[in-house]
Amino acid sequence: MPKHLGQYLNELVAVSSHVGGTNADLPRMKDVWPGLQRLVNQILKNLQGSPGYVVLQALPLLTLEQKYHEALLLRIAETLGIPGRTGGANSKLIWEVRPRSDLPTGYVPSITERDGAADLHTDSQYRSYPEGCVLLFVVRPASSGGETLLLDADTLLESLTSGVEGRAAYDVLRQARFPFAVPMAFRTESQTPEYVAATIFSETPVIRYRHDAIIEGFAIDPDLATKDARWALDTLSEVIRNTAAKTTREALSAGDIILINNHRLLHGRTDFTDTRRLLLRLRIDIRQPQGQAEHDGS
Ligand SMILES: O=C(O)CCC(=O)C(=O)O
Numbered sequence: 001m002p003k004h005l006g007q008y009l010n011e012l013v014a015v016s017s018h019v020g021g022t023n024a025d026l027p028r029m030k031d032v033w034p035g036l037q038r039l040v041n042q043i044l045k046n047l048q049g050s051p052g053y054v055v056l057q058a059l060p061l062l063t064l065e066q067k068y069h070e071a072l073l074l075r076i077a078e079t080l081g082i083p084g085r086t087g088g089a090n091s092k093l094i095w096e097v098r099p100r101s102d103l104p105t106g107y108v109p110s111i112t113e114r115d116g117a118a119d120l121h122t123d124s125q126y127r128s129y130p131e132g133c134v135l136l137f138v139v140r141p142a143s144s145g146g147e148t149l150l151l152d153a154d155t156l157l158e159s160l161t162s163g164v165e166g167r168a169a170y171d172v173l174r175q176a177r178f179p180f181a182v183p184m185a186f187r188t189e190s191q192t193p194e195y196v197a198a199t200i201f202s203e204t205p206v207i208r209y210r211h212d213a214i215i216e217g218f219a220i221d222p223d224l225a226t227k228d229a230r231w232a233l234d235t236l237s238e239v240i241r242n243t244a245a246k247t248t249r250e251a252l253s254a255g256d257i258i259l260i261n262n263h264r265l266l267h268g269r270t271d272f273t274d275t276r277r278l279l280l281r282l283r284i285d286i287r288q289p290q291g292q293a294e295h296d297g298s
Pocket residue numbers: 097111112118123146147148267268269279281
């Protein structure tokens with residue numbers, strides 16, 4: 001990452017803290033800081049090219065009062081595109097990734113609501129158009145573990161298609177529709193199982209993948225759980241496990257932001273038990289011209 005990105009962000013935070021006030025009072029960043037477009041272009045270049053992710057280190061966000069964190073993250077996100085809502089009964093733009101202790105019995109927590117490792121996946125697979133970027137802001141890292149894992153679809157595809165079986169599986173994975181169950185937390189009515197059917201590989205997104213969501217989807221619609229689909233999915237998940245050596249690991253610190261290309265990279269995390277770990281997550285649709293986001297309407 002170019003070193004000066006962090007500097008830009010420091011300026012951005014400085015500008016914002018001068019402005020102060022609540023979220024609604026904060027002006028659009030590009031209006032108060034014309035140089036912002038350069039930062040945005042740098043970030044998008046890193047996201048869309050190689051390595052497909054950007055880490056902004058040691059941002060001074062945490063030195064500000066907590067009430068500004070979310071407002072500033074939204075402002076940063078909307079310079080890149082349109083922040084997406086989680087959906088569900090309590091639809092949110094900013095989602096707290098932290099182990100919950102207060103969940104009702106019978107509720108199946110998602111990886112964002114529990115401790116432990118998270119298998120490599122893409123976000124919003126259960127949306128017809130998954131947002132192109134995932135932003136994670138580290139408020140408190142785990143005392144040990146909970147590191148970010150990243151795997152590029154190109155690297156994965158190279159491994160998958162290196163043999164005859166893998167190539168046959170790849171054909172199924174880009175032709176058959178797989179059911180991606182909507183996580184309980186984001187369903188419109190928590191009792192109704194819902195899913196979105198889509199191929200795992202396509203042009204956009206290059207990859208859409210979350211193993212447990214597909215297994216759950218197969219249970220909701222067994223017609224999609226054909227022998228071929230199950231075989232291709234098993235083949236892919238085994239290749240992902242075997243590609244661990246090619247997975248990038250990022251140990252993020254408090255105050256860091258990571259932006260991940262959600263159309264091309266899988267992400268996950270290593271095991272952790274520290275229940276104080278807290279990240280804030282946003283998903284950003286980066287198709288739109290930057291700075292035009294209307295996040296507080298619908
Ligand atoms: O906990 C993490 O590091 C990642 C969480 C994640 O992948 C998500 O919230 O979608």
